[in-house]
Amino acid sequence: MDGKRKLLIIEDDPQMRWFLESCLAEQGWQTQAAGTARAGLALARGFQPDLVILDLGLPDMEGLDVIACLRRRSGRPIVILSARNRESDITSALDGGADDYLAKPFHTSELLARIRAVLRRSAAAGEPVDGVFQAGDLRVETGSRRVFVGEREIRLTPIEYQLLTILARYAGRVVTHRQLLAEIWGGAHIDQIHYVRVYMGHLRHKLEADPARPFYILTEAGVGYRLREGG
Amino acid sequence: MAASFSPFGAPGGRTPDGTHPLPARPARLLTYAWGLAAPLACTLLAWPFRASIRPTHTLLVYLLGVYFVAIRCGRGPSIFASFLTAAAFAFFYAPPIFSLAISESENLVGLAVMLVVAVVTSNLTENVRSQARIAAQRERRASALYRLSKSLAGARREDEVVMIGGRHLYGEFGGLNTLILPDRHGRPRHPGGPPSPHSLRGADLAPVREVLGRGRPVGAVPGGPVLYLPLRGSEGILGVWALEPADVRRVWLPEQKRLLDTFLHLIAQALERARSAERAKLASIEMEAERLRNSLLSSISHDLRTPLAMIVGATGKLEEGLDAMDPDYRRRLIRAVREEALRMSDQTAKILEMARLESGKAALNRQWTAVEEIIGSALQAREGALRDRRLEVDLDDGLQLVYLDVALIQQAMLNLLDNAMKYSPPGSPIAIAVQVSPQRLGIDVADRGPGIPPGLEQKIFDKFFQVQAERAQSGVGLGLAICKAIAEAHGGAIHAGNRDGGGAVFHVALPMPEPPPVPPPADE
Numbered sequence: 001m002d003g004k005r006k007l008l009i010i011e012d013d014p015q016m017r018w019f020l021e022s023c024l025a026e027q028g029w030q031t032q033a034a035g036t037a038r039a040g041l042a043l044a045r046g047f048q049p050d051l052v053i054l055d056l057g058l059p060d061m062e063g064l065d066v067i068a069c070l071r072r073r074s075g076r077p078i079v080i081l082s083a084r085n086r087e088s089d090i091t092s093a094l095d096g097g098a099d100d101y102l103a104k105p106f107h108t109s110e111l112l113a114r115i116r117a118v119l120r121r122s123a124a125a126g127e128p129v130d131g132v133f134q135a136g137d138l139r140v141e142t143g144s145r146r147v148f149v150g151e152r153e154i155r156l157t158p159i160e161y162q163l164l165t166i167l168a169r170y171a172g173r174v175v176t177h178r179q180l181l182a183e184i185w186g187g188a189h190i191d192q193i194h195y196v197r198v199y200m201g202h203l204r205h206k207l208e209a210d211p212a213r214p215f216y217i218l219t220e221a222g223v224g225y226r227l228r229e230g231g
Numbered sequence: 232m233a234a235s236f237s238p239f240g241a242p243g244g245r246t247p248d249g250t251h252p253l254p255a256r257p258a259r260l261l262t263y264a265w266g267l268a269a270p271l272a273c274t275l276l277a278w279p280f281r282a283s284i285r286p287t288h289t290l291l292v293y294l295l296g297v298y299f300v301a302i303r304c305g306r307g308p309s310i311f312a313s314f315l316t317a318a319a320f321a322f323f324y325a326p327p328i329f330s331l332a333i334s335e336s337e338n339l340v341g342l343a344v345m346l347v348v349a350v351v352t353s354n355l356t357e358n359v360r361s362q363a364r365i366a367a368q369r370e371r372r373a374s375a376l377y378r379l380s381k382s383l384a385g386a387r388r389e390d391e392v393v394m395i396g397g398r399h400l401y402g403e404f405g406g407l408n409t410l411i412l413p414d415r416h417g418r419p420r421h422p423g424g425p426p427s428p429h430s431l432r433g434a435d436l437a438p439v440r441e442v443l444g445r446g447r448p449v450g451a452v453p454g455g456p457v458l459y460l461p462l463r464g465s466e467g468i469l470g471v472w473a474l475e476p477a478d479v480r481r482v483w484l485p486e487q488k489r490l491l492d493t494f495l496h497l498i499a500q501a502l503e504r505a506r507s508a509e510r511a512k513l514a515s516i517e518m519e520a521e522r523l524r525n526s527l528l529s530s531i532s533h534d535l536r537t538p539l540a541m542i543v544g545a546t547g548k549l550e551e552g553l554d555a556m557d558p559d560y561r562r563r564l565i566r567a568v569r570e571e572a573l574r575m576s577d578q579t580a581k582i583l584e585m586a587r588l589e590s591g592k593a594a595l596n597r598q599w600t601a602v603e604e605i606i607g608s609a610l611q612a613r614e615g616a617l618r619d620r621r622l623e624v625d626l627d628d629g630l631q632l633v634y635l636d637v638a639l640i641q642q643a644m645l646n647l648l649d650n651a652m653k654y655s656p657p658g659s660p661i662a663i664a665v666q667v668s669p670q671r672l673g674i675d676v677a678d679r680g681p682g683i684p685p686g687l688e689q690k691i692f693d694k695f696f697q698v699q700a701e702r703a704q705s706g707v708g709l710g711l712a713i714c715k716a717i718a719e720a721h722g723g724a725i726h727a728g729n730r731d732g733g734g735a736v737f738h739v740a741l742p743m744p745e746p747p748p749v750p751p752p753a754d755e
Contacts, residue, residue: 085580087638088596105576194599194632194747201601201630212603212610212624219608222596222637 117172405477655680
C-alpha cells in the first residue's frame with residue numbers, strides 16, 4: 001500500500017472520465033474509473049477507495065440507489081456530479097448520503113476544493129471538533145463558545161451558535177436545510193424549513209458586513225448553505 | 232297563427248315550454264248542458280211566433296240550435312240536442328200540440344231531415360275540429376324543431392350542444408334527461424359537470440351498453456320508466472340519451488316518436504359539428520406549435536453553430552501548431568474556446584428551461600425563503616461580472632419571508648441582471664429594490680442604459696425577440712421570455728418601462744400568502 005490516496009470515478013462519459021482521472025492523478029491521487037453503476041460498485045468493493053466521485057446520470061441505476069449501496073458498505077465520502085442541476089435531485093442525493101455536489105460544467109479548482117473539504121471532515125469524523133475555526137476574519141472558538149469577526153466579538157443566541165458551528169464543522173461543504181433542521185430542531189419539525197431560513201437571516205445580519213451579499217455563509221439556491229473555508 | 236278568435240272555443244292547455252296554446256273543448260258536462268239548453272232556447276224563441284210561422288219553418292230555428300251545439304260542443308251533445316229537439320218540436324209545435332205524436336207528414340219529413348242534417352253536421356264539425364287540432368299540433372312540433380335548430384346553430388362547443396339539447400328535450404317531452412357518452416375505449420360514462428334543472432341523475436349504464444351495441448332504443452314500460460335512445464351521427468352512434476318522459480305512452484305515438492327522432496337527429500348533427508370545430512381548432516394550435524418549434528430549432532441551430540465553429544476552429548489550430556505557437560496567442564485561443572463553450576452552455580440551459588416551463592410539467596417547488604437570501608444568491612452567482620458595477624441594493628426588510636420557487640426566481644433574477652449588464656455601459660450602476668407588502672412581493676431591477684424603445688415594452692418579453700436583430704453576442708432572446716414565464720407560473724406578472732433620468736426598469740410583482748409563524752424560541 002503506497003501512501004497515495006485512492007479515488008474511484010463512476011462516470012459514463014468516457015471523455016469526462018479521462019479528464020477527471022488525468023486531473024486528479026496530477027494531484028497525487030491513485031485513480032480507478034468505471035462507466036456504469038454496477039462496474040463502479042464492483043470496483044468499490046475491490047479497490048476500497050478513500051473517496052468516490054459519482055455521476056448522477058448513470059444509465060443503469062438511479063443515483064440515489066448507487067449512493068445507498070455505497071453507503072451500506074462504508075462511510076467513504078461521496079461527491080456527486082450532476083448534469084441536470086435540478087435542485088430537488090441534488091437535495092435528495094445530499095440527504096440520501098452524498099457529501100457534496102458539483103454542477104456540470106464546473107471549474108477544476110472547484111472540484112479540487114470540494115474534494116479537499118470533504119476529506120477534511122472525514123479525517124476528523126467521530127472526534128469532537130474542538131479548538132478554533134478560522135476563515136477570513138471570522139473566528140469561532142468552540143472551547144469557550146466565542147465568535148469574533150476581526151476584533152469585534154459577536155453575541156449569538158444558542159440556536160445561531162449551533163447553526164454556525166454545524167456549518168463550521170462542514171466548512172467548505174454544502175449542508176442542506178434538512179440537515180440543519182434535523183440537527184438543531186430534531187425530526188418533529190422536518191417540514192418547517194423556514195425555521196432555518198429565519199435564523200440564518202439573523203446570523204447573517206450579525207456576521208456579515210452586507211447580509212444581502214454574504215461573504216462567509218454562501219447560499220446554494222434551493223439546496224442549503226456553505227461556509228467559506230479558512231486558509 | 233296566434234288564435235285570437237277561435238271558433239273552437241277558448242284557448243287553454245299550454246305546453247310545458249309555454250308556447251302555442253291548443254284549442255280545447257269545454258268540460259263534458261258543460262257541453263251536454265248546452266245540448267239541453269239549445270233546444271229549450273229555440274223552443275222559447277219560436278213560441279211567440281207560433282201563429283205566424285208554419286211548424287216546418289220552426290224546424291229551421293231548431294236546426295240553428297243543433298248546429299250551434301254541434302260546432303261548439305261536438306258530436307255527442309249535438310246528437311243529444313237533436314233528439315231533444317225532435318221531442319220538443321213534436322210536443323210544442325207539430326200538431327197535435329202538447330203531444331208527442333206528429334200527424335202531418337211534412338213535419339215528420341222535416342224532422343227526419345233535420346236529424347240527418349244534425350248528425351252529418353256534427354260529424355263534419357267533429358272532423359274539422361280534429362283536423363284543426365292535428366294541424367295545430369303539427370305546427371307546434373314544427374316550431375319546436377325550429378327553436379331547437381336555432382338554439383343549436385348558436386352552439387359552438389360540445390357541452391353547449393348537450394345543454395341545449397337537454398333543455399329542449401325537457402321542454403318538449405316534459406322529462407328529465409341526460410346524455411351518456413362513451414369514453415375513449417367505448418365504455419359509457421356518466422357525464423361530469425354540474426347538473427342542470429333538466430338532468431336525469433343516476434341513469435343505469437347497462438341498458439346504455441345494450442343500446443350502444445344493438446343500435447336500437449331500449450326501455451320504456453317493460454324495463455322501467457326511462458327510455459334509452461341512440462344518438463346517431465354520420466359515422467355511427469355518438470352516445471345514448473336517457474329520457475324519463477312525463478307521459479310514456481304519448482311518446483310512442485307515431486307523430487311524437489317522429490318528433491323525438493328528429494330532435495335527436497338535429498342534436499347529433501350539432502354535436503358532430505361542434506366536435507369537428509374543436510378538432511379543427513386543435514389542429515391549428517398544433518400547427519402553430521409546430522411552427523414555433525421549427526423557428527426555435529432554426530434559432531438554436533444558428534446560435535449554437537457559431538460558438539461551435541469557434542471551438543472547432545480554435546482547437547484545430549491549437550492541435551496543429553501548439554509547439555511553435557506564441558504563448559499569448561495560445562492563451563487567447565484557449566480562453567476563447569472556454570468562453571464560447573460557456574456561452575453555449577448558458578444558451579442551452581435557457582432553451583431547455585423555456586421548453587420545460589412551457590410544457591406545463593414545471594411544477595413549482597415553493598419554499599419560504601428570506602428576501603435577502605434570494606437576492607444574495609443571485610448576486611453571488613454573478614460576483615465576477617458585477618465587480619465593475621456599482622450596485623444599489625434596497626431591501627425593504629431583508630428578513631421578510633416570501634414563498635416562491637427559489638431556483639426559478641434565482642434564474643429570473645440572473646436573467647434580469649444579465650440583461651441590465653448587457654444593455655448598459657460598463658461601470659454604470661445597477662439598482663435592485665424589493666418591496667414586501669401584505670400579500671405582495673415586488674422586485675425591481677433597473678439600469679442606466681438607453682432604456683426600452685417606446686412601444687416595445689410588451690414585445691421584449693416575446694420569445695426570440697431582440698432589440699437589435701442579429702447581434703452576434705445577443706443570444707437566442709429567451710432571457711426575458713423566461714422571466715415572464717416564471718413570473719406567471721407564480722401567479723404574478725412582469726412589466727418593463729423607462730426610468731426618470733434614463734435607463735430601463737423591470738418590475739416583477741408576485742402574490743404572496745400569509746407568512747408562517749416564526750419558530751418557537753425553545754432554545755433561547
